[in-house]
Amino acid sequence: MASIILYCRPGFEKECGAEIQEKAAWNEVYGYLELKKNQGLVYFHLNVAEEGDKLLSEMPLRRLIFARQWFLSVVEKLDLPDYNRVEAITEALGTDWQYADLRMEMTDTNDGKELSKFCRKLAVPLRQALRKSGALTEKGDNDGAILHALFLSGNEVILGYSYAHNSSAHVMGIPRLKFPNAAPSRSTLKLDEAFLYFIPRDEWDERLTSGLKAVDLGSAPGGWTYQLVRRGMMVTAIDNGPMAESLMETGQVKHKMMDGFKYTPMKQNNYWLVCDMIEKPQRVAKLMAEWLLKGYCKEAMFNLKLPMKGRYQQVNEDLQTMKDMFSHYNVKYELFAKHLYYDREEITVHARLLSPLPVID
Template identity: 50%
Template sequence: MNTLLLHCRPGFEGEVCAEIAEHAARLDVAGYPRAKPQSACAEFVCSEAGGAERLMRKLRFSQLIFPRQWARGEYVPLPETDRITVLLDALAGFPVCGSLWLEVLDTNEGKELSTFCRKFEKPLRTALSKAGKLKDDAQLPRLLLTFRSGREAFVGLAEPDNSALWPMGIPRLKFPREAPSRSTLKLEEAWHQFIPRHQWDARLAPGMTAVDLGAAPGGWTWQLVRREIKVTAVDNGPMAESLMYSGFVEHQRADGFTFKPRRPVNWMVCDIVEKPARTAAMIETWMGEGWCQEAVVNLKLPMKQRYAEVRKLLARIEAGLKGRGVKASIACKQLYHDREEVTCHLRRL
């Protein structure tokens, strides 16, 4: 179990390799990353026994930017028949696990395997339970099986409190018909990613105030209004009429980068297509000046050196806030509903 498998968005394999290699070097875990373009995954092959487990133990998955899911383990070739017997043999040296997730990669081939996984899960779960390898215990490691085909699977482990919130790191969110645009799912996923569910009622409470920069037509504003939060929607473009009839939205036709709120708000959200350095400077101003308590902002990525650029921008924001004497938590993740971007969450402490 000396290989670390990391799921990601297709096309971002290089970013995952750069990120995990940097962390491994910092933590003195010897090994090397590898990935095939558009494979939706990368691997970090550790050179020393126990390296993958040590790497996962010293890293918090929630602090990784580009990986969607991870597991330490090994590839197991599977026959066309009696796959369960082969998997049970491969799991002989594995500990008892508390849950089972069957996963595929986010590729066309992976989507085709989803039906196979759904049919295979029940008999596999039954066999694992009978063999004493699977118990219903949230404290035990999670068994993650990632199928690259019906003939090969990566059999891995991850701690349930230090891995993705959902299988493959993909939330099952349903697009609400009333929302003006599909971008609404970006903000909903961000809340799931960055805010513990039991804190939603306190941190996303009715009567709070928010500013949505670059709001039109209102996909992110819709999520705020849904929670009865009063929104100042800033955009020179038109907002969806249904939102304006809600009584929770004030539309300000202005440039999101020059807008200044009349008074501090609970939330600032922003999904403007702009150079990431300019957006980062705007985040620093809003948090540093105390114009908002929390923020969710998307940073659009350049074509090359995307991981290096994100790290540089996050360091700039952190240093800028520190220079202002402001304490804030900063988190960043490429969400499933993101494309050529990452989502940042900041909260004043």
């Protein structure tokens, strides 16, 4: 049996499972789900094992909202002895395939955290042994296959691979970001991660550079504004709540105490619209599409809050609202959504238009 193993935020296994099952079916790949509740793990057991590789290489991981990372199993649940674990793993892998890198992984849970020390210790001799056997290539190859060793305990591991070009570059799909002490709220990490995830690094000089103008809806106390300010942008911050003094002192922030749904910019000179208002997601999605269609901003990065129940369905409806609005005006667009590591009960969405502005009556 072959399975695609997906990592998500613990508690979101149902959404992650529903999504892989639906999107795999669009590619005519079928299987059944095994959800590891509150462990952030989903197994999608494939009806036809050979179809796993095609799905893994051809269906963009970026299209999955709830999955942080994925891989295709090669060795399902290898029982490890108390000694000679390195030998057992090396033997189980054989030498038929070569991998460009090794990821030692565990679940994003307290049990997983306990295992991380054990994994770190095992990584060095395992890497060496795999290099010697030829399973691991000498140097990291960015286009190659990544070997994932998912440790469920010290005595149980799942081995598999993902393709570097279609998987997260981070172990378990989790970027570890440092909280900047000068930021006024922890929310700052959400926008930091969003820029890292959605905007390719070689485009930062153009799309995330100093001098750009930005609007931040629902800005207080200023964690998101901080990310814009530190990149040298000029920010209009909209919130009835107070903004951190330290941000106002930079001279880069104009604060307007008003409703984010009522604010309209005077000029079409804003590049970014960011929005973290705790509001109904349908309302926010509609507002974001309107800003883009009216040319009030070039790119939008925003959060959509998730309901307690029917989360996957709600997300699809919110995104569909935006797609319908873009289609109505016949514009090409880019629209990606992800449940990022620093997101909790919300997802992050990035949207921009790729064709000239429509004429809106």
